[in-house]
Every structure is written in C-alpha cells, then in structure tokens.
Amino acid sequence: MTEKPIIVYFKTPEQAKKALDQMKNEFEIIESEVDRFDGYPGGGYDPNNPIMGDIPSLGSITLNGNFGQDSGILAATSTSASGMSSGGSGNMVSGYDIILTAIVSEENGDRAMQIAKECGCL
Numbered sequence: 001m002t003e004k005p006i007i008v009y010f011k012t013p014e015q016a017k018k019a020l021d022q023m024k025n026e027f028e029i030i031e032s033e034v035d036r037f038d039g040y041p042g043g044g045y046d047p048n049n050p051i052m053g054d055i056p057s058l059g060s061i062t063l064n065g066n067f068g069q070d071s072g073i074l075a076a077t078s079t080s081a082s083g084m085s086s087g088g089s090g091n092m093v094s095g096y097d098i099i100l101t102a103i104v105s106e107e108n109g110d111r112a113m114q115i116a117k118e119c120g121c122l
Contacts, residue, residue, distance in 0.1 A: 003030060004109035008121035009096035016100040019119035023102060023112050030103040037099050096122045 010016040016034045023029055057072025059065055067075050100121070104112045 002106040003103050004106045004112075006100070006102040006104060006109065006112045006116065008100050008113075008116040010098040010100060010119070010121055011096055013098050015120045016098045019116045019121065020100060020102065022115050022119070023104070023108075026111065026115070027104065027108040030105070032100070032102040034098065034100050036097055 008016075008019070010019070013034060013036070020029070020032055020034060023032075057067050057069070057076055059067050059072045059075030059078070063075055063078065065075060100116065102112060
C-alpha cells in the first residue's frame, strides 16, 4: 500500500484535532500527531521554584527552550521573551504554530487535504 504524508499548519490545537477526528471518521490513519512548534530547541525549562530556583536565562523560562549562556542572552532579545510586544490583537501571539502530521493511504490523500482546508489549515 502506498502512503501519502499530510503536513498542515493550524492556528489552534482544536482546529487540528477537529481535522484529525474528521479524517479518522472517514478513513484509516496510519500514523498521526498534533504538536506545537517554534524556532527554539529543546523541551524547555521547568523550574520547581522560579523565585529560588536556578534559572539559566530569561529565554529558558519564557520561550520554553534549552539554551546555553550565550544563546540564552540572544534569545532574551526576542519580543516574545520580554513581553514588550506580541504582534497580535488582544496581546495574543498570532500565527500558525500548530502542526498536524498524518500518514494516510494514497487514495485518501486528496480527501485528507480537503478536510484540513475545511478546518482552517494554512
């Protein structure tokens, strides 16, 4: 069986999950995942006590990235780290940062893309 990869971007996890659920109702999904992505490496920093804890950098705690000392300083210059600007209305981060990845059979590939577009993908 020939497979087709589906990689689409959404603004919210709810949009992506709705698309995935609709795909699962119509045909078999071989493999799938909904995830948030950004431009920073690692799984982030999770302090037990941020007031008394050892925080490597501002970027580590606000951008949820794993940074060394030098890259942490550079990451802290991001407006997302400082909170001075987000660019979105209502001070919300805007953009398509949710990724839906699915593997479907080739005959269902076009329908999977159609479902994703109906649910608001980029």
